[in-house]
Amino acid sequence: MQVKHTDSDTDGEEFVFETQTSTVETSRSERLRDFYEEFIYKPGLVALDDSRTLIGGVILFVFILIALIGTRVYPAPVTNQVERSLKPFETMNAPLGSNPSGTDLLAQVIHATPSMLVLVTAGAVFSTFIAVFTGTVAGYKGGRTDRVITTISDIAMSIPGLPLVMVLAVTIKPENPAVVGILLTINYWSGLGRSIRSQVLTLREESYVEASRTMGVSTRRILTKDVIPNLMPYILVNFAFAARYCIFAGVGLYYLGVLPADLANWGLQLDSAYNDYSALVGSGSEYLVIVPMIPIALLSLSLVLLAQGLDRIFNPRVRTRLAGESESIEEDDDDVVHTGGV
Amino acid sequence: MADKSNDYKDVLSRRRFVALTGAAGAAALAGCDGSEGTDDSTPADEGGDDDTSTEDDDMSTEDDSMEVADVRHRSGTSLSPADIQFNPWGQNTAQISNELIFDPFAEFNYATGEYVSAIIEEWEYTGDTFEMVLQEGATWHDGDPVTAQDLATYLRLDRESGSSIWDWGSDVEEIDDRTVAITIEGDINPSLIEFSVMENRLTTKHSRYGDVLSETQNADDNTPLTEFVDDEPIGNGIFQYGEADEQVILTERHADHPNADNVNFKEYAFQYFDGNTAIHQALLSGNIESMFAIYTPGNVVTDLPDSMNEYRTPRNGGVGIIPNHTHDHLGRREVRQAIAYAMDRTQVAANSDPRTKVAPRVPTALPNAQLENWLGDSMGDFETYGRESRETEQAASVLEEAGYSRNGDDVWEDEDGNTLSFELIAPGGWSDWVTAMESVADQLNAFGMDVEFSTVPFGDLGGSDGRWAQGNFDATAEYWTAAFARAAHPYHNLRHQMVNPKATLRENNYSYPGAIEDRGGSEADITVPALDGSGELTVNPVEDVGTLGSTSDSDTEAELALDLLWVSNQDLPMIPIQEGLNQTFISSNRFDIPAEDAEVAQVQYANTWLPRQGEMTYNGN
Structure with a gap:
């Protein structure tokens, strides 16, 4: 243990640096600037540099705009608002066409966006939060805590997700999209929690963590200051994947009729196209299925791209290089690919 | 073997x-x-x-x-x-x-x-x-x-x-x-x-x-x-x-x-x-x-x-709305009439499927094919509630007469300020019913009612402990006639609408006052304005529908049927929407x-x- 201490000069310096900042007076504006540099400017640079992040971000941004503004501007879907069974691009009254009840498909897509975004976010936040909490605590504390948490997550992992969600959906009859999102990821967190735990098991042996521990820093502080930041790339990438899982699971379960059909939802649009309008059997109405698939595919694509991009954003080397602070630009670009390991 | x-x-x-x-x-x-x-x-x-x-x-x-x-x-x-x-x-x-x-x-x-x-x-x-x-x-x-x-x-x-x-x-x-x-x-x-x-x-x-x-x-x-x-x-x-x-x-x-x-x-x-x-x-x-x-x-x-x-x-019937007559609003005749006025049945039928659905010409207890046989010359006096249009003015006037008014959000509310709202349900997966009810809900909402439509698995609705049998609904999609061959005669349809839907089709505790007690009713008399415009007409559904089923005199049959069909048309114990x-x-x-x-x-x-x-x-x- 001693050896590790002496080995890790840099870590020791960082630790010293941290204690220094706590004693040195920094003005509010300085802190804001630091925050801006660390959390907006540098990530922004990386994001702009990477077309995947850029595209993913733009798509997601558009969805958010649609949810916030589109729903206010574009009329809500009702029957007979336009002619029945219009094909896409046939008239600008209903650019994506209409169903056999005369409901504008674009209106359905737009007005389903807010609840879909809430659902996706709630599910991703919930599962990631639980996973991080259980993973870090179990991994770091070890012992009985670890065993208890691991047992719980084992149980969660072994319950079949779909039947569980079905049973809960019938019992709870969730109407709030946030609740639906949480329901969908009710046991999704366990797998992620497990992998975080194993990462923490490695991290806890790192010398800087040991140093903190030796100095009597509280567990909570060690977890939040030393452990979790190192896992952030992994966590955020999985956050994006959890969000993507929520879209598919949500749409799938709405389509299957497992979830209450009260919310405007792309899955319900698919269900209605297939069951009510026989869109996949009768010719000429395939567009009823294709239209709701577009936002599902786009939102999912944006999350995948963002997940890949976030990987780069959290890579310190890339950040430093792009911010022009690195002295070793000529070093390998390959590192970019390897870091994160997710 | x-x-x-x-x-x-x-x-x-x-x-x-x-x-x-x-x-x-x-x-x-x-x-x-x-x-x-x-x-x-x-x-x-x-x-x-x-x-x-x-x-x-x-x-x-x-x-x-x-x-x-x-x-x-x-x-x-x-x-x-x-x-x-x-x-x-x-x-x-x-x-x-x-x-x-x-x-x-x-x-x-x-x-x-x-x-x-x-x-x-x-x-x-x-x-x-x-x-x-x-x-x-x-x-x-x-x-x-x-x-x-x-x-x-x-x-x-x-x-x-x-x-x-x-x-x-x-x-x-x-x-x-x-x-x-x-x-x-x-x-x-x-x-x-x-x-x-x-x-x-x-x-x-x-x-x-x-x-x-x-x-x-x-x-x-x-x-x-x-x-x-x-x-x-x-x-x-x-x-x-x-x-x-x-x-x-x-x-x-x-x-x-x-x-x-x-x-x-x-x-x-x-x-x-x-x-x-x-x-x-x-x-x-x-x-x-x-x-x-x-x-x-x-x-x-x-x-x-x-x-x-x-x-x-012909199916001699199709989907209609069965209101729960204990509901604060749907229990009132004027509200049921306003619903019938405020929807365009022809449009609903076309949304559902123009090839196989038609709108009832006169909402009462008979399929279209039998109307002339039983209503005869009186058919013109029956209220059509607007078969191919949304009679929103008439809908508004019956509601106003009943003490309703529009609030700031343009939604109807009663004298006590309660919003005219109800939940409309239909069995999930019954696609022509679902599309019809979606259209109805949209049209009623546009008129200023607050209707929330949702589908419920049939398994939760039917059966002796289902929501229909328990009367656990505000308004539900269901047949408005006894359906098929026997619906050609008004007896079974009237019995279905006014007395006992269980005897004709499926159990439903819709609590129509004229219905038998097992269906939540009280075997009460029902009074409506008379067909000829002067005075009132009072019938007792249990007794009179029973008589219609037992009389062997064709004049009595025709007369009684006409009275009861008129009551159905005016009081709307069930609201006909389409025939399939x-x-x-x-x-x-x-x-x-x-x-x-x-x-x-x-x-x-x-x-x-x-x-x-x-x-x-x-x-x-």
Whole structure:
């Protein structure tokens, strides 16, 4: 243990640096600037540099705009608002066409966006939060805590997700999209929690963590200051994947009729196209299925791209290089690919 | 038994069998339930479906007198063969295959409005009795002749189940080997007898059901009857039950049937499909050659091969709204009228399916085809509530008269400031009902009501502990007539709307004040403005509908019917929305079948009735 201490000069310096900042007076504006540099400017640079992040971000941004503004501007879907069974691009009254009840498909897509975004976010936040909490605590504390948490997550992992969600959906009859999102990821967190735990098991042996521990820093502080930041790339990438899982699971379960059909939802649009309008059997109405698939595919694509991009954003080397602070630009670009390991 | 089934396997072409199951697998993968219950629902006390089985089922012996092709007709069913049984009073009674296996008493033809004889050859109302004579030469599939005892057993069992025949019948008597008479006690409107009796199907061989009958008669309730499971039926129909696996029910021509000469092909199979879309795919691909009562939207019909004939037959009813009369708003006549005014029924029907749905011309308790017969010159005085338009001004004025006003959000609220809001539900997956109710909800919301529409799985609605039976709803989609043949007479429809929907169709505690107490009502008088505009008209639905069902005087019948229909039109115990047509498909590729508009095919259902009548024969292709 001693050896590790002496080995890790840099870590020791960082630790010293941290204690220094706590004693040195920094003005509010300085802190804001630091925050801006660390959390907006540098990530922004990386994001702009990477077309995947850029595209993913733009798509997601558009969805958010649609949810916030589109729903206010574009009329809500009702029957007979336009002619029945219009094909896409046939008239600008209903650019994506209409169903056999005369409901504008674009209106359905737009007005389903807010609840879909809430659902996706709630599910991703919930599962990631639980996973991080259980993973870090179990991994770091070890012992009985670890065993208890691991047992719980084992149980969660072994319950079949779909039947569980079905049973809960019938019992709870969730109407709030946030609740639906949480329901969908009710046991999704366990797998992620497990992998975080194993990462923490490695991290806890790192010398800087040991140093903190030796100095009597509280567990909570060690977890939040030393452990979790190192896992952030992994966590955020999985956050994006959890969000993507929520879209598919949500749409799938709405389509299957497992979830209450009260919310405007792309899955319900698919269900209605297939069951009510026989869109996949009768010719000429395939567009009823294709239209709701577009936002599902786009939102999912944006999350995948963002997940890949976030990987780069959290890579310190890339950040430093792009911010022009690195002295070793000529070093390998390959590192970019390897870091994160997710 | 083992030997029999082995014999049978030789008859089966293994390749074709596999092909069939393969298709089913593919169809099941295509997924999705959404079964459209409306098409299949048969009014409860039409009951007669089926049954009887035998331990030594004898596969048909070939009739040498005619050439029978070794050909199998492939049809479809949406009930899993693994789950069905053939006791018509039990659970999971077979669907459609029972119509081949058991002959109906008689078959109602919707074009002529008359019953065509089947296993009951002749029937006669004598004033004191209703006499029925069995078809000569009718035999059970085990070789025994069909006797008066079998028929009497059916009627006696039907009595135990609480059938409407016994509202007026008092006893069953076997006159001779082929004749049975129902003794009539009390009054009965003669025009209703046929609808009560002839809609049944002779399913009970005495040797199979005799014990069930005596057990049921000795029991406190009819559970021995409802719990009896008949999974190897002894039938008497033109085809006999062969075998069933998870996917297919196979039947084989019954060579000893009196009409056997009408059938020149050997087998008739019913393939199981899960959901309408799977059935549509099977029709499109030619995997099945016929399908009964399958709701098929226009875009699919267009794609069907030219050889596929579509027979559309009236359903004498369709989806309407049953309001819960204990609801603060829906319990008020003005609100129900406003709902009827505020919707455009024609638009709703067109949204639902323009090919098979029409709007009722006058919302009352009669299908369109019967309106003129019963309303006559008074039809013009009946309120149409705007058949092809949304009469929002009139809707607003009736609400205003009732003390409602629009609030700041343009939503109606009553004198106490309660928003006129209610939840409208429909069975999930019944697609034409769901699309209709969506449109209704949108139109009512646009008018300023606060209607929340949602679908509920049928399993949560039906049954004795379902939401319908418990009265656990604000407003629900449900039939507004008694449906099918008997809905041609106002009696059953009025009884359905005003007195007791359970007696005609399904249990529903909608608490209409005029209804019987078991349905949440109080058998109250209902008063509406008189038809001629002067004064008021008061009826007591329980008494007056009862009289309509028992009078034998045609003038009284007409007069009473008109009064009650007027009350239905004014008070709207149920709100009619549309009338539907059933679609039955048969392919002419391998079978000679009647034209789509042929009178003979105007039955429920053509694909099982036509073979018996010699109207669906194998053409050698």
